[in-house]
Amino acid sequence: MSSRSTPLGEFDLIERFFKTGADALRTNVDQGITLGIGDDCALLKRPTNEEIAITSDMLVEGRHFFADADPALLARKALAVNLSDLAAMGAKPLGFTLAIALPALDEAWLEAFSKGLFAIAKEHSCPLIGGDTTAGPLTISITAFGSIPVGKAIRRSGAKVGDDIWVSGMVGDARLTLAALRHEINLSSEDLQQIEHRMHQPTPRVELGVYLRDAASAALDVSDGLLGDLRHILKQSKVDAQIQLDQLPKSSVLKKQESSIQNLFAACGGDDYELCFTAPSSQQEKIQGISKSLNLPLTLIGKILPKKDGQARVYLLDASGALLSDSQAAPFLNSFDHFA
Amino acid sequence: MSSRSTPLGEFDLIERFFKTGADALRTNVDQGITLGIGDDCALLKRPTNEEIAITSDMLVEGRHFFADADPALLARKALAVNLSDLAAMGAKPLGFTLAIALPALDEAWLEAFSKGLFAIAKEHSCPLIGGDTTAGPLTISITAFGSIPVGKAIRRSGAKVGDDIWVSGMVGDARLTLAALRHEINLSSEDLQQIEHRMHQPTPRVELGVYLRDAASAALDVSDGLLGDLRHILKQSKVDAQIQLDQLPKSSVLKKQESSIQNLFAACGGDDYELCFTAPSSQQEKIQGISKSLNLPLTLIGKILPKKDGQARVYLLDASGALLSDSQAAPFLNSFDHFA
Numbered sequence: 001m002s003s004r005s006t007p008l009g010e011f012d013l014i015e016r017f018f019k020t021g022a023d024a025l026r027t028n029v030d031q032g033i034t035l036g037i038g039d040d041c042a043l044l045k046r047p048t049n050e051e052i053a054i055t056s057d058m059l060v061e062g063r064h065f066f067a068d069a070d071p072a073l074l075a076r077k078a079l080a081v082n083l084s085d086l087a088a089m090g091a092k093p094l095g096f097t098l099a100i101a102l103p104a105l106d107e108a109w110l111e112a113f114s115k116g117l118f119a120i121a122k123e124h125s126c127p128l129i130g131g132d133t134t135a136g137p138l139t140i141s142i143t144a145f146g147s148i149p150v151g152k153a154i155r156r157s158g159a160k161v162g163d164d165i166w167v168s169g170m171v172g173d174a175r176l177t178l179a180a181l182r183h184e185i186n187l188s189s190e191d192l193q194q195i196e197h198r199m200h201q202p203t204p205r206v207e208l209g210v211y212l213r214d215a216a217s218a219a220l221d222v223s224d225g226l227l228g229d230l231r232h233i234l235k236q237s238k239v240d241a242q243i244q245l246d247q248l249p250k251s252s253v254l255k256k257q258e259s260s261i262q263n264l265f266a267a268c269g270g271d272d273y274e275l276c277f278t279a280p281s282s283q284q285e286k287i288q289g290i291s292k293s294l295n296l297p298l299t300l301i302g303k304i305l306p307k308k309d310g311q312a313r314v315y316l317l318d319a320s321g322a323l324l325s326d327s328q329a330a331p332f333l334n335s336f337d338h339f340a
Numbered sequence: 341m342s343s344r345s346t347p348l349g350e351f352d353l354i355e356r357f358f359k360t361g362a363d364a365l366r367t368n369v370d371q372g373i374t375l376g377i378g379d380d381c382a383l384l385k386r387p388t389n390e391e392i393a394i395t396s397d398m399l400v401e402g403r404h405f406f407a408d409a410d411p412a413l414l415a416r417k418a419l420a421v422n423l424s425d426l427a428a429m430g431a432k433p434l435g436f437t438l439a440i441a442l443p444a445l446d447e448a449w450l451e452a453f454s455k456g457l458f459a460i461a462k463e464h465s466c467p468l469i470g471g472d473t474t475a476g477p478l479t480i481s482i483t484a485f486g487s488i489p490v491g492k493a494i495r496r497s498g499a500k501v502g503d504d505i506w507v508s509g510m511v512g513d514a515r516l517t518l519a520a521l522r523h524e525i526n527l528s529s530e531d532l533q534q535i536e537h538r539m540h541q542p543t544p545r546v547e548l549g550v551y552l553r554d555a556a557s558a559a560l561d562v563s564d565g566l567l568g569d570l571r572h573i574l575k576q577s578k579v580d581a582q583i584q585l586d587q588l589p590k591s592s593v594l595k596k597q598e599s600s601i602q603n604l605f606a607a608c609g610g611d612d613y614e615l616c617f618t619a620p621s622s623q624q625e626k627i628q629g630i631s632k633s634l635n636l637p638l639t640l641i642g643k644i645l646p647k648k649d650g651q652a653r654v655y656l657l658d659a660s661g662a663l664l665s666d667s668q669a670a671p672f673l674n675s676f677d678h679f680a
Contacts, residue, residue, distance in 0.1 A: 034391055035493065035495065038496070038576065039429065039495055039496050039497075039560075039576075040393075040395060040425040040426075040428035040429050040496070040559075040560050040561060041393035041394055041395040041425055041426060041428075041429045041431060041486070041493075042393070042394045042395070043391045043392070043393055043394075043429075043488075043493055044391065044392045044394060045388075045390075045391045045392070045490060046386070046388075046392075047388055048385075048386075048387055048388045050385075051374055051383045051384065051385045052383070052384045052385070052386075052392070053380075053381035053382070053383055054381055054382045054383075054384060054437060054469065054470060054483075054485075055380060055381040055382070055437075055470060056437040056438070056439045056470060056471050056472050056481070056483060057439065057472050058439035058440070058441060058472045058474055058476075058479070058481060060441050060474055060475070060476030060477070060479075061476075062476070063441075063474060063475055063476050064474070085380040085381055086380075086381060088380035088381075089379065089380050089381045089383075091381060097394060097395075097396040097483055098396070099396045099397065099398035099481045099483075100398070101398060101400050101403075101479060129394065130394060130395060130396060131396050132396050132397050132398045132481075134398055134400055134403060134404070135400070135403055136398075136400030136401075136402070136403050136477070136479065137400070137476070137477040137479070139398070139400075139441060139476065139477070139479045139481075141396070141398060141439045141472075141479075141481035143394075143396060143437055143439075143483035145394075146381070148383075150385060153375065153381075153383055155375065155379055156378070156379050156380070157379075219380075220379075220380050221380060236378065236379075
């Protein structure tokens with residue numbers, strides 16, 4: 001938490017845009033932050049019957065967002081993707097640090113960015129407690145902290161043979177938005193308007209994560225595409241899975257696309273930030289109750305199967321329940337690779 | 341903690357270079373890391389009588405290091421600057437997360453980087469517990485965690501009028517190395533060799549920080565130049581200070597430079613990562629004892645004075661104890677600004 005500074009330079013900027021907002025937020029929350037921004041470290045104190053969940057995500061210009069991205073939405077998303085990781089463990093947000101590299105001191109940009117940041121921070125009672133600012137290519141690195149009763153964290157390794165596989169919300173709209181922005185697919189402006197918030201303003205499923213502590217056997221958040229992410233659960237739980245492609249929850253806009261695009265975007269499109277989780281069938285009623293309480297669709301999309309071999313296998317079924325042929329399944333097997 | 345991946349791409353890389361080293365280290369330490377790399381979050385569990393210190397620092401290519409920097413030294417430094425922040429609070433390292441943007445998948449670079457990283461992590465029993473990898477301009481963002489008994493953290497706000505001001509080790513050599521590498525100053529290769537580790541491999545004063553819990557009234561680590569950093573203590577403690585320039589601890593190599601350069605580099609050169617701290621005069625004997633135990637020079641360089649006005653004032657004294665004139669003091673008043 002260094003702050004290379006002159007009186008009228010960087011340090012003032014940090015004070016003005018970040019510390020003030022952080023202090024304002026801290027007065028509204030009491031979650032064990034005994035010292036916030038302004039010292040060498042922040043200090044956090046939690047009871048012994050809790051574990052602290054810790055996650056870090058970095059967003060880079062040109063890779064995760066366009067250079068002209070709305071700074072307020074960008075700030076929201078940078079925190080949202082970290083809150084989504086907390087949600088996937090069942091953790092309740094406690095606070096976060098922000099390390100940011102900025103190409104220039106653009107006050108209007110910083111004001112919009114910090115407003116967006118503190119808005120989502122307030123929605124989730126998750127104060128900014130420290131960080132670092134430097135000059136450099138625009139890069140946003142957030143580390144977020146959450147609390148969870150000891151032993152209640154939902155790990156990726158807990159899926160059991162016979163468990164149901166669920167996904168929250170809708171999947172594929174962020175990918176469809178990207179395709180429209182890249183002019184790969186034509187969408188009417190009404191349709192685009194209806195779904196683009198799914199790419200620019202993902203909703204971290206924080207409340208759902210807390211409810212799932214007592215229902216799910218494994219969970220993760222879908223950031224890189226449902227099937228690719230599901231494989232992390234399969235690998236760590238040492239199981240396989242079958243997924244009914246036509247069961248994937250899709251928006252009305254996505255449903256207007258041809259069927260192959262629908263399934264591909266829903267199954268493999270990134271940036272959904274929904275939770276994919278497994279649970280014993282005995283939990284179906286409870287899960288439907290959670291869905292009702294949160295007014296959030298939770299959809300049963302498949303089953304956990306015994307492991308066949310060293311691979312983490314996902315068997316894809318069509319609407320009739322028949323297994324897709326290898327050539328039909330091939331397009332679904334490639335997930336996103338940052339370096340590809 | 342996302343991990344966009346294909347089986348042979350990024351995820352394998354993370355496993356190979358980071359998870360393996362992290363797992364190897366975790367078997368040697370038991371500090372409440374109940375879950376490490378590989379899930380949505382890491383989990384940390386600590387006793388109620390402790391606070392957790394949290395700090396984030398980001399290093400950017402071209403700003404904090406040269407493009408051809410030795411990856412092992414770079415990794416060491418990236419963790420060292422965070423450990424230095426923990427030290428400045430008196431915290432004992434618990435673990436860290438690493439978010440890194442890489443321009444390419446260069447295996448040799450990654451191997452050297454991860455070796456350097458795990459070497460310093462092991463020296464300080466500070467395991468890697470999570471993080472993120474992405475493509476992008478080389479940027480290293482670390483968040484480190486430390487433990488400290490409740491109420492024992494050394495804050496910047498604790499300096500009192502009459503306290504002594506101390507600094508550990510030597511100051512100015514990192515700045516002198518930079519001047520030599522930039523050909524602003526000519527150094528013999530022997531002299532350069534003797535001091536360049538001070539720029540490339542700063543030593544975080546972790547043990548000193550723990551000892552100072554019971555001696556210091558305020559502390560911070562000197563990353564941006566002694567005088568500029570000291571002002572953060574003055575501002576937060578609402579006091580002024582006097583510093584005896586000729587008392588600043590300098591290496592024999594720095595002492596070969598002309599006197600104005602000596603004092604300027606020692607007082608304002610960045611990247612020292614020494615601890616500057618204040619303590620009541622009653623602690624002098626104890627502090628000298630700590631210096632002896634650690635075999636580390638601790639030098640009394642000034643005094644805390646009553647606050648005169650709204651500024652955080654540092655009065656500079658020459659060897660005779662006389663106040664420097666305004667024009668003599670002017671070169672010392674500008675600290676480093678990332679955006680200048």
